[in-house]
Amino acid sequence: MVGTGSRGVGRNAEPETGVEAGGCSGAGTEGAGTEGEGEVDPAAEAVAQAAAAGRAELEAERDYLRRGRAALAGMRAEAEGTQVAGGDPVDDKVTIEFLRIARKRRIAGLADGEGTAPLFFARLDYAPDARGARDGRGGSVDRGVSGAPGASGAPGVSGAPGVSGAPGVSGAPGVSGAPGVSGVPGADGSFEADGSFEADGAAGRRFYLGRRHVRESAGDDPLVVDWRTDVARPFYRAHRGDPMGVLRRRRFGYDGPELTAFEDEPLTGSGSAPGDATTGASVPPGGAPPAGGLAAGGLAAGGLLEREIERPRSGPMRDIVATIQPEQDEIVRADLAVSVCVQGAPGTGKTAVGLHRAAYLLFTHRERLARAGVLVVGPNRAFLGYIAAVLPTLGEFTVRHSTLDELVDTVAARGVDGVEAATLKGDARLATVVRRALHDGLRSPDGPVRVVTSVGRWTVGEEEFAGLFADAAAGLRAGTIRYAAARDRLATRLAAAVRRHAEAGGHFLTDGALRTLARGRAVRDAVEAVWPKVDAPALVRRLLTDPALLARAADGVLDPAEQQILLAAAPPGGVRTPRWSPADAFCIDEARDLIDGTPGVGHLIVDEAQDLSPMQCRALARRCADGSLTVLGDLAQGTTPWAATSWHAQLAHLGRPGAHLEVLTRGYRVPAQIIAFAGRLLAHISAELTAPTSARTAPGALVILAADADADADADAADAADAADADVRVAAIVTDQVAAALGRAGSLAVVAADADVAALAAALAGAGLGVDVLGADDTPSRACLVPASLAKGLEFDHVIVVEPASIVAGEIHPRLGLRRLYVVLTRAVSELTVVHARPLPHELRDPVPATAVAPAGMDVPVVTAG
């Protein structure tokens, strides 16, 4: 359901209790919703009492926070006090270095995120009679665990910072009458040694949830439990239909390091939970309801989700542990063995979900993944810089982040291909061509092999050698052995054949002698003649420059015209220094894998996966051959010429045709007003997709400024002087808008067609405005000028989009241009201003009923400036 114009407060289906610093919500409080009114005591005295009780409870929570912080400081001091005892400085060098890094990370993981990452963000009060929670997910991502706390295979915490033993939450702040205080019958559950939780033991207990476990002394119950433990699961999943054994869910609000509010959501009964100090709707800090509202309802009750999303950004992405939504949690907690593909509209949290999934998997399978590794792959360094802080904030420092090109960066790719050649080189058929080119170098033996040893001369006949060769070649063709390994094995088998002949003559060769023989000149030469050593770049270069080899390798796979395209796109430069293109690098990677194999990771998360070519997909697939994948993307945001049009095909290229597909359409970043506007493009770029909705409305979030009252005139018909004049007017408006936005809190991006960036940068610099031009290797700063080609995956509080028509025209195909525009228009969290002199693309001007998602009556304001 999409709401229209309602306030966020009091719009949730369940009545809540909320308290903020200096006050308490309740009946009669401004902003209270109507739904809870029937249960609210109207008497002023009762309200006053409730307020006092709420304040007292808030104070108790603050005490608990202070205690937690002190405990964390103690854990940090303990970690800092640990030392590494070495023995032999040479023998132990690697171990000592490893332990030092681990110690450093442990200390970093215990940093107090005061002001940015509160010690705890929620509290769960389990019902005294909780008998293990049913998992209310009802979804279809197979986790391999029951979902109930304490289920076999439930996550453990071994290796989690500072967890040494067994928790339980005695010593929770004293809220008289509140459930979960020690002494409540049934509160005898405990964490297992591995950190898993006995479901039934949660009964009657209270848990504070944070980014890591916090305990006072080794062996103590934790004051705060990690959000990834099973006992925390109901925080994200429970609802009235399935409270999962939880009586009440409490969320905390912070203003910097200060705990300023809490909101209670009873999950059982018809009203507030026992022990609630007050009843009524929540009130956000500051007392006033937010400007917008929760448009479609949400787990995070009251305004906390909204406030969290709208909290001004300084640049980097933040974690979302405090507000992960049920549909997101489904994916985050999917079992390690499950490969998941998430098709998600802009701002639905795909990237956030992928990163939290990495943290969750590391927590639940720490030992295994510490060995195998977790890899996050993103489109460029700017994007990786933007997301870099999320996992460390969650206490995870070991996840490698890489761009796709860096992964295959064994040759410097400095060349460029035309679109046609790049598309062809990225085609999956190239894998067949490369493989055939490699096999093309094999030659059946055409004579015997003669070997001289210290105990005599021996001959392996042609037929015997051919048999060994045929065996090796069959293994290669079947894909059971790599080219280089098969070559080594052939040499070993040839040497073994020599030994057999020697033994038949009464001589014996030791294993060492056998190895020497396999490396000896005679065997090496014989093997080289039939199974030549191959270097991957040299093979690909020959393939692209030798028409005869290409014709043999591509016979029946590529037609002659396609072969010509490849020959014309051979890397320029000398034999030793060819100028490889990025697409060449993936062909080389393919060849390298056939020759030597590719080391893989335990779990791979790939973002913006819709943009990958089949050859790029294959490069990723071989990096997690024995692991699992989380594939994130949006077909509507595909901007490469080879962008995927179906996940089915893309997943097959990624080696996971059976991956589970999850579709997210509920957006968090972009307010409904903006997503409705951008959504007009959807029918023209990916009509098969469901139109996105938004969790938030923000009246006034979208403003369109036409630089010319005559903006609808055909700009192409205008003479050059007029066009230049229009550019000047646009730049002037952008400059004004930037100056105004810089005065407001939060991050800012001016996004323009790549070709327009230089001129705009000059205009902004001329006006003395401090805006950085974002480069592909830069991390976005608080205020930057972003080329449209780099906007993907990023977000800013305020976005100024300049000249949509130019952004569309900047791509090689109108559909790709519209997709680029769709990406650009969906980067704003709070405000989007579109500035144009050229006519807006007609796809954007014409509302498309089939995809328009604007709540009824919502108009796009068009303001004429200048």
Ligand SMILES: Nc1ncnc2c1ncn2[C@@H]1O[C@H](COP(=O)(O)OP(=O)(O)OP(=O)(O)O)[C@@H](O)[C@H]1O
């Ligand atoms: N549950 C949530 N709680 C708070 N913020 C959230 C939540 N889910 C998503 N967000 C926020 O919404 C924004 C968009 O998230 P994210 O970048 O992960 O979306 P996306 O689907 O990858 O978007 P795009 O495809 O446009 O790049 C981020 O600021 C993220 O922190």
